[in-house]
Amino acid sequence: MKILIVGGGGREHALAWKCAQSPRVGQVFVAPGNAGTAREPKVCNVEIAAGDLNALVEVAVREDIDLTIVGPEGPLVAGIVDRFTAAGRRCFGPSRAAARLEGSKAYTKEFLKRHGIPTAGYATFTASSFDPAFVLAQRLPLVVKADGLAAGKGVVICETHQAAIAAADGMLAGEFGAAGSTIVIEEFLRGEEVSFIVAAAQDQVIPLATSQDHKRRDDGDRGPNTGGMGAYSPAPIVTRDLRARIMREVIEPTLRGLRLDGTPYTGFLYAGLMIAEDGTPNVLEFNCRLGDPETQPILMRLESDLVDLCGAALDHSLDRIEPRWDPRAALGVVMAAGGYPERYRTGDAISGLDTAAALPGKVFHAGTRIQGAEVMTAGGRVLCAVGLGANVGAAQRQAYELVHAIHWNLVQYRRDIGYRAIERERVAQ
């Protein structure tokens, strides 16, 4: 079989690495990939941007690709699955209509409300309907969100009414382009955040191993928001009971609602949840794809064949599949370029990759490129070093051994990835 992975980050390196392990797979193409996918056995890069749907369809037809898995949301929201399907190519992910769950927050809030799925109270505005008096009447803090895709930057948590009005005005004035022409203002929820990811095929669903990520740049979950500085699996907060509750109160009604609305969902579905003190799983957001960096530790633990899983979903036979997970914990530490998440450096030579390759665990690449004999930084998040261990604490030790073997100028990473889970493990002992 030939597989195509769309994207070039750490998630896509992990997808390519995992697909290449399948005995049924002869070749994995990654568009555009990175230095890590370029060096992976059975994997090669094709120089096509993840958003170039025409070129992607063309290469899938030319190379006779059997299965395409799409990493990032952009091409899914733009309709890559519809395009591939029309060209007779199997592509795992939601249709353009189903991917609106990530593409429009206003649509998703209305969907959640209509189907009785728990989420924060909210109101939606455009430039012509926005009323600062509404903001002034709300309790603080308030959360202001751009409706469309804004590369993770379109959410502002506001401690004052003035800040909320300013954030709303900025978005409606075009700060995020068309993504902010509609905004959602919602109530601030307290609790602990959990990511819950499933593989779905219309009415069939398989939850993946649980995971949790760290969004803030600095230790102690402080500093600016990022795409994610590390993640681990399993997430001890997601007990058997909570998992059942999330399935019953969020995942199943969401898939049912999408079917009823005429936009059945096939693909990975990622629910960003805020677990309230009473255990209510409130939906913060949906992503129509796997998370990055959650995918890296999750796939480290997947023992069964990912190609079989995606193929079964496309055949609507997920009920015949039961994925096997390594009982060990996995933990990934993101190594980022100096300056990230603001303006960051690129073009620094990375040393120690060969030393790290000889250690246990796995280093997934994100923003890297090959230049001659060297691997250079080429993005904000550069690597994700993943360790495995009997518990999250042991996985953390293995991950940081990899991190300590690798260096470049002004590298930055958190030193406490997994600390909440490790504290839970300590208390449980």
Ligand code: AMP
């Ligand atoms: P989103 O893209 O909607 O998930 O928002 C990004 C981040 O903002 C989330 O991961 C949360 O940390 C935070 N956030 C979003 N909405 C809320 C909310 N209603 N209450 C508290 N925090 C929120």
